[in-house]
Amino acid sequence: MILSEPVTTLTDYAIAAEALLFAGLLLKSKPKSHLPVLCWAAAFGGVAIAAFCGGTYHGFNLLLPIATQWGLWRGMTYGLSFASGCMLAAAVSELPQWMRAWGWGAIGLKTGLYLIWTAFNPNFVYIIVDYLSAMLLILLLQVKMNRQGNQQSSTAWIIAGVVGSLAAAGVQGIGLKGIPYFNQNDLYHLVQMLALYFFYRGACAVEHTGIAPR
Numbered sequence: 214m215i216l217s218e219p220v221t222t223l224t225d226y227a228i229a230a231e232a233l234l235f236a237g238l239l240l241k242s243k244p245k246s247h248l249p250v251l252c253w254a255a256a257f258g259g260v261a262i263a264a265f266c267g268g269t270y271h272g273f274n275l276l277l278p279i280a281t282q283w284g285l286w287r288g289m290t291y292g293l294s295f296a297s298g299c300m301l302a303a304a305v306s307e308l309p310q311w312m313r314a315w316g317w318g319a320i321g322l323k324t325g326l327y328l329i330w331t332a333f334n335p336n337f338v339y340i341i342v343d344y345l346s347a348m349l350l351i352l353l354l355q356v357k358m359n360r361q362g363n364q365q366s367s368t369a370w371i372i373a374g375v376v377g378s379l380a381a382a383g384v385q386g387i388g389l390k391g392i393p394y395f396n397q398n399d400l401y402h403l404v405q406m407l408a409l410y411f412f413y414r415g416a417c418a419v420e421h422t423g424i425a426p427r
Contacts, residue, residue, distance in 0.1 A: 224402035225268025232261035252303035253416035263292030297347035370415030377408025
């Protein structure tokens with residue numbers, strides 16, 4: 214059996230394994246009372262689901278029934294939406310208490326509208342737009358906290374993760390030619406793996422987690 218897109222499939226699966234590893238490391242200390250870390254762990258779980266579904270879709274789409282392909286695409290869509298929502302929730306949970314309810318409500322509204330839209334418009338472009346809009350919001354929240362004197366050691370790492378995610382989306386759009394079995398999706402995955410590491414370091418460094426970065 215030959216994979217349809219072998220490098221895309223393997224790099225997707227590598228992202229899934231990386232994300233699961235980071236989620237496990239974050240939950241190893243069982244920070245049940247610390248919401249930001251739980252949100253980050255859940256976000257990595259969502260990334261793992263999305264990457265696994267995406268890798269399976271790209272690798273086996275010539276063998277799978279249409280209904281299964283559709284289910285995998287939906288799994289990728291919902292997994293990424295869940296992940297970006299959890300990342301936003303982690304950032305919002307660091308805001309003053311009176312702002313959190315508004316922030317979480319806005320996240321729920323954004324996610325709901327996105328899922329309704331993609332139910333009828335499942336193009337990958339909309340998935341990227343939703344994810345990148347979440348990244349930009351996280352960036353704004355981190356800059357805001359920094360300017361208000363609430364800077365944590367996690368801020369630089371999370372900002373680096375956002376920049377890495379934006380860069381990953383950028384390189385996906387450049388297109389690659391003349392490299393057998395390697396395309397822009399594969400390059401996107403490699404850059405995104407680095408961005409996930411930055412996010413993990415940021416989650417480790419959130420105050421009062423008791424977790425040492427590795």
